[in-house]
Amino acid sequence: MLILGKEVSRETRIEIKQGVEDFSKKYGRVPCLAVIIVGEDPASQTYVRNKVLGCEEVSMKSLKYEFPNGTNQEDIANTIRTLVKDDNVDGILVQLPLPKGYDEKYLLDLIPETKDVDGFCASNIGLLALGTPRTISCTPFGVMRLLKSTGVDLAGKNAVVIGRSNTVGKPMAMLLLNANCTVTVCHSKTQNLKEITKNADILVVAIGRPKFLKGDMVKDGAIVIDVGINRVDGHLCGDVDFDEVEPKASFITPVPGGVGPMTISMLLYNTLMAAIAREENAR
Numbered sequence: 001m002l003i004l005g006k007e008v009s010r011e012t013r014i015e016i017k018q019g020v021e022d023f024s025k026k027y028g029r030v031p032c033l034a035v036i037i038v039g040e041d042p043a044s045q046t047y048v049r050n051k052v053l054g055c056e057e058v059s060m061k062s063l064k065y066e067f068p069n070g071t072n073q074e075d076i077a078n079t080i081r082t083l084v085k086d087d088n089v090d091g092i093l094v095q096l097p098l099p100k101g102y103d104e105k106y107l108l109d110l111i112p113e114t115k116d117v118d119g120f121c122a123s124n125i126g127l128l129a130l131g132t133p134r135t136i137s138c139t140p141f142g143v144m145r146l147l148k149s150t151g152v153d154l155a156g157k158n159a160v161v162i163g164r165s166n167t168v169g170k171p172m173a174m175l176l177l178n179a180n181c182t183v184t185v186c187h188s189k190t191q192n193l194k195e196i197t198k199n200a201d202i203l204v205v206a207i208g209r210p211k212f213l214k215g216d217m218v219k220d221g222a223i224v225i226d227v228g229i230n231r232v233d234g235h236l237c238g239d240v241d242f243d244e245v246e247p248k249a250s251f252i253t254p255v256p257g258g259v260g261p262m263t264i265s266m267l268l269y270n271t272l273m274a275a276i277a278r279e280e281n282a283r
């Protein structure tokens with residue numbers, strides 16, 4: 001059965017829009033997300049456009065700062081510093097990856113944990129690892145919502161995550177562990193990958209390799225979540241060979257229309273939560 005990310009995302013955005021209305025009535029302003037993009041990478045441009053459109057959909061304010069590739073890094077840093085001080089800005093996001101030559105860590109470290117709506121900073125990752133999350137990285141957070149939509153009880157399930165990036169694989173593994181799954185994390189040095197994936201009740205693939213996960217790597221009845229976004233011959237495809245895996249899976253996400261829309265919904269959710277937390281703390 002297909003897990004329809006677009007549908008779950010639509011429902012989530014209706015809840016967020018209501019939350020934004022309630023926030024505006026209570027605090028007399030609208031939550032605001034500031035997005036910074038450097039360079040002209042078409043995929044990044046599309047992601048940023050969709051984030052801005054997502055803000056409009058839930059009646060949230062967005063600010064977009066576009067810098068051409070080659071902009072002095074300190075000019076970008078100063079924009080972030082200004083946004084950090086601006087009381088009307090609740091979330092700051094730097095679209096990744098940055099073009100070569102920029103120091104991602106330096107720029108991201110300027111964003112305080114209270115405005116880190118991507119959930120990337122050390123304290124947000126640390127709180128997740130402790131099982132007391134504050135802001136959760138948007139893509140794995142969205143995956144958890146999609147898993148919840150299946151109605152399957154996750155406790156005790158064997159979950160396998162392929163990919164160990166700081167933004168997707170690692171927080172994904174921590175969320176599944178917090179949900180009482182038995183979690184295995186695989187990566188490019190993993191031996192006998194197929195033996196591991198064939199034992200998975202839940203398989204999350206986040207590696208950036210088109211159609212990598214084949215039918216013979218999947219157990220009958222597994223839930224398969226395809227995080228990958230790859231462009232092949234002008235078309236989008238995931239990390240899962242959908243035609244081979246779909247007949248074996250009990251639930252599977254399509255690409256496009258699966259994890260992608262949820263990622264943006266959880267960004268909007270995180271921005272609303274950051275706005276509420278800032279207002280509550282100011283009292």
Ligand code: NAP
Nearest residue numbers: 139163164165168187188206207208227228229259260263
């Ligand atoms: P990343 O930072 O490049 O990390 C890729 C991970 O995959 C690494 O941990 C790497 O292992 C592992 N890997 C690569 N080849 C492998 C192989 N043959 N076997 C096993 N593991 C392998 O990528 P990412 O940022 O996590 O993104 C992964 C994919 O998700 C990309 O396609 C990206 O576009 C997509 N994505 C989608 C969304 C969304 O909203 N749907 C959001 C974020 C990312 P090592 O650590 O050993 O190198």
